[in-house]
Amino acid sequence: MSVITPSATAASEASPRAGLVVGIAVIAALGGLLFGYDTGVIGVALLGIGRQFALDDTTKQLVTGGIIFGALIGCLATGPFSDRLGRRRMVIFVGVLFALGSIASALAPSVGWLIAARFLLGLSAGSSTQIIPVYIAEVAPTKHRGKMVVLFQFMVVFGITVAYFTGFALGEHWRWMFGLGIVPAIILLAGMAFLPESPRWLVAERRLDEAQKVLERIRGSASAARAEIAEIETVAEREPTGRWKDLTKPWIRPAIVVGAGISMFSQITGNNALIYYAPTILTKAGFSDEAAVLGTGASTVLLVVMTVIGSFLVDRVGRRRYLLWMVPGSIVALIAMGVLFQGAGPQNDVTRWATVGCLAAYMMLNCGSFGVCIWLINAEVYPLFVRGKGSSLGSFSHWFFDLIVTLTTLSLVTWLGATHTFWLYAAISLVALVFIYYLVPETMGKSLEEIEHELREDRFYPYQQKRLAKGG
Numbered sequence: 001m002s003v004i005t006p007s008a009t010a011a012s013e014a015s016p017r018a019g020l021v022v023g024i025a026v027i028a029a030l031g032g033l034l035f036g037y038d039t040g041v042i043g044v045a046l047l048g049i050g051r052q053f054a055l056d057d058t059t060k061q062l063v064t065g066g067i068i069f070g071a072l073i074g075c076l077a078t079g080p081f082s083d084r085l086g087r088r089r090m091v092i093f094v095g096v097l098f099a100l101g102s103i104a105s106a107l108a109p110s111v112g113w114l115i116a117a118r119f120l121l122g123l124s125a126g127s128s129t130q131i132i133p134v135y136i137a138e139v140a141p142t143k144h145r146g147k148m149v150v151l152f153q154f155m156v157v158f159g160i161t162v163a164y165f166t167g168f169a170l171g172e173h174w175r176w177m178f179g180l181g182i183v184p185a186i187i188l189l190a191g192m193a194f195l196p197e198s199p200r201w202l203v204a205e206r207r208l209d210e211a212q213k214v215l216e217r218i219r220g221s222a223s224a225a226r227a228e229i230a231e232i233e234t235v236a237e238r239e240p241t242g243r244w245k246d247l248t249k250p251w252i253r254p255a256i257v258v259g260a261g262i263s264m265f266s267q268i269t270g271n272n273a274l275i276y277y278a279p280t281i282l283t284k285a286g287f288s289d290e291a292a293v294l295g296t297g298a299s300t301v302l303l304v305v306m307t308v309i310g311s312f313l314v315d316r317v318g319r320r321r322y323l324l325w326m327v328p329g330s331i332v333a334l335i336a337m338g339v340l341f342q343g344a345g346p347q348n349d350v351t352r353w354a355t356v357g358c359l360a361a362y363m364m365l366n367c368g369s370f371g372v373c374i375w376l377i378n379a380e381v382y383p384l385f386v387r388g389k390g391s392s393l394g395s396f397s398h399w400f401f402d403l404i405v406t407l408t409t410l411s412l413v414t415w416l417g418a419t420h421t422f423w424l425y426a427a428i429s430l431v432a433l434v435f436i437y438y439l440v441p442e443t444m445g446k447s448l449e450e451i452e453h454e455l456r457e458d459r460f461y462p463y464q465q466k467r468l469a470k471g472g
Contacts (some may be wrong), residue, residue: 002308009394018398021139021140021141021144021148021218022148024195024196024218025139025140025148025149025151026151026241027188027191027194027195028091028132028136028152028188028191028192028195029132029136029154029155029252030155030184030187030188031091031094031095031098031124031128031131031132031152031154031155031188032128032132032152032153032155032156032159032163032189032240033036033150033155033156033158033184034094034095034098034124034125034128034158034159034181034184034185034188035124035125035128035129035155035156035159036155036156036157036158036159036160036161036162036163037159037160037162037163037180037181037184038067038098038101038102038121038125038159038163038178038181039067039125039156039159039160039272040159040160040161040162040163040164040300041163041166041167041177041178041181042063042064042067042118042432043163043164043167043277043278043279043280044163044164044166044167044168044174044177044279044293045167045177045178046060046064046279046280047279047280047289047293048171048172048173048174049063049114049174051172051190051309051469052159052174053110053111053407055111057410057411057414059111060410061406061407061409061410061411063115063118064117064118064277064406064408064414065112065116065403065406065407066114066115066116066117066118066119066121066404067119067120067121067122067125067433068117068122068399068402068406069119069122069413070118070119070120070121070122070123070124070125070126070229071122071123071125071126071129071395071399071402071405072122072126072399072400072403073122073123073126073394074097074122074123074124074125074127074130074397074400075126075127075129075130075257075392075395075396075398076126076392076393076396077127078090078093078126078127078130078131078388078391078392079121079130079388079389079392079393080244080388080389080392081093081388081389082131082134082201082388083201083242083387083388083389084215086197086198086201087131087134087135087138087197087198087201087317088135088152088195088196088197088198089317090127091128091130091131091132091135091188091192091195092189092192093127094124094128094131094132094188095123095124095185095186095188095192096124096185096189097120097121097123097127097200098121098125098128098181098182098184098185098188099116099182099185099186099189100120100123100133100179101118101120101121101122101123101124101181101323102121102178102179102180102182102185102379103118103179104116104120104228105117105118105121105175105178105179105180105181106175106176106178107175108175108177108178109371117178121181122399126396126399129375129395129398129399130388130391130392130394130395131388131391132152132200132375133149133152133375133378133379133391134377134379134387134388134391136148136149136151136152136200136379137149137376137379137380137448138198138199138200138201138387139196139198139199139218139450141219142446142448143315143446144315145315145376145380145443146151146311146314146315146319146372146376146444147311147312147314147315149375149376149379149380150307150310150311150314150372150375151311152169152322152375153307153371153372153374153375153376154304154307154308155298156371157303157307157367157371159184159306160300160303161297161303161304162301163177164293164296164297165297166180167293168293168294168297169289175427180256191343196214196217197210197214199211199214199215199218199228199229200232200233200236200384200448202214203229203232203233203236204236204384204385208229210290211225211229211232212226212229215228215229224464231449232384232449234449234453235383235384235385235449235452235453236384236385237462239411242383242385242386242389243389244389246385246386246389247386247389247390247393251455251456251458252382252383252386252390253454254439254455254460254461255381255382255455255460256384256390256393257392257439258377258381258439258440258441259377259378259381259382259391259393259394259397260393260396260397261435261439261440262370262373262374262377262378262394262435262436262440263378263394263397263398263399263401263430264397264398264401265370265428265431265432265435266370266371266398267398267402267404268401268404268405268425268428269330269366269370269425269429269432270334270362270366270405270422270425270428270429271310271366271367271370271371271404272402272405273405273406273409273425274325274359274362274363277409277410278292278296278299278359279292279293279296280292280410281413281418282295282296282355282356284357284413284418285341285346285352285355286347286352295356295359296359296435298356298360299356299359299360299363299364300363302360302363302364303363303364303367303368303371305364306363306364306365306367306368306372307368307371307372309368310368310369310372310373310433311321311372314372314373314376314444315444317444317446318442318443319373319376319377319440319442319443320436320440320441320442320462321442322369322372322373323369323370323373323436323440324340324433324436324437325369326365326366326368326369327365327366327369327432327433327436328433329361329365329372330361330362330365330366330369331426331428331429331430331433332361332424333358333359333361333362333365333366333427334358334362334423334425334426334429335422335423336358337355337358337359337362337418337422338418338419338420338421338422338423338426339419340354340355340358341355341417341418341419341422342419350359366429374394374398377440377443378390378391378394378395379391380443380451381441381443381450381451381454381455382394383452383456384448384449384452408413409421412424434471437462438461438462438463439461439462441454441460441461441462441464441465442462
């Protein structure tokens with residue numbers, strides 16, 4: 001049975017210094033803005049890059065995919081380092097890499113150089129998706145953990161929106177688009193100089209005095225800090241810092257299934273495919289370059305709004321229920337886009353703008369559901385002693401399937417046609433809905449330690465919890 005008591009959990013929630021915690025989350029989440037900006041800007045820059053270097057579809061996919069190749073390595077490497085060196089140092093490392101990658105991309109004299117620079121940006125992007133949600137989750141109080149971690153995703157979609165409108169303003173000047181990424185990187189580095197280390201990492205390292213000071217600072221109460229440390233120790237004392245092979249333990253396997261699974265479905269349902277290639281797809285629907293960029297940018301504004309709404313809903317209705325509400329609507333939007341692209345595709349202003357509407361609805365419902373929950377769930381479900389490596393595996397799943405989608409989307413549109421490509425994504429989204437219903441647990445209102453106890457006691461999956469509730 002769980003050794004966590006209601007009094008301990010309540011004490012850990014006592015009078016958190018909300019302003020300080022929000023400040024920590026906002027500064028750390030700037031890594032998400034960098035990730036989002038560099039993800040979104042390629043969709044706009046690709047129009048100018050393609051003309052300057054005369055790129056075909058395959059080369060465009062390689063330029064776009066450069067960031068993902070780097071992310072695959074970055075997300076895996078960061079986990080062990082974050083377990084060994086601490087969460088805060090790795091966030092600082094992310095900022096340094098982003099700054100270097102932005103400069104290298106802006107100065108790229110050739111396609112090969114640009115792919116290499118995008119690879120460097122990928123190292124930082126992959127690292128950010130692993131370490132920043134974990135850092136925020138380990139600092140935030142349980143009651144507000146959802147909205148605090150979702151700040152990372154808000155920054156991602158805000159960065160995508162900034163990228164599209166920056167691209168619209170700069171037109172063909174793609175070098176400036178890349179170079180401007182250094183600005184938030186510098187802000188992130190300056191802010192991290194004042195932020196504390198994760199108290200959970202400090203407890204795992206047996207640096208209890210430091211953990212006490214950090215928790216007193218962010219919770220505003222010495223007694224609340226002591227109670228939270230006691231709760232963390234119920235799991236920290238059981239295992240030393242984990243190794244990769246510890247992720248194969250049977251009791252940890254459900255966390256891997258959920259974390260890696262939700263990351264996979266966030267990509268193979270077409271999420272980043274439409275973000276990367278939306279301007280290209282809209283130009284094929286008959287829009288001018290400027291209208292395609294502006295239409296996509298308007299869609300991302302709605303995505304930002306949906307992310308803000310989602311950040312509050314995940315702490316009120318829950319992560320699982322929020323996904324079950326939103327994903328069906330994204331399926332309808334994909335089916336509708338497929339219908340609009342039948343035959344010769346949109347042929348008049350009405351059908352063209354209906355296509356933009358469906359694209360906006362899809363981004364709001366798919367990116368606004370998976371995007372809101374993916375990093376949050378990945379930061380919550382893994383046990384403390386392998387949290388760095390577990391979240392790395394979840395991030396790897398995201399980037400691996402993102403790479404597959406990135407390298408195949410334009411080819412799929414060519415081979416299958418836009419209609420059948422959208423319908424394929426709709427069918428995969430239906431499978432994702434089944435996965436969420438049967439296997440994704442509700443983590444709202446539970447401390448990270450409570451979630452770990454559910455894993456250890458075989459009551460993690462929804463069907464296990466229902467069976468126990470029935471006394472089975």
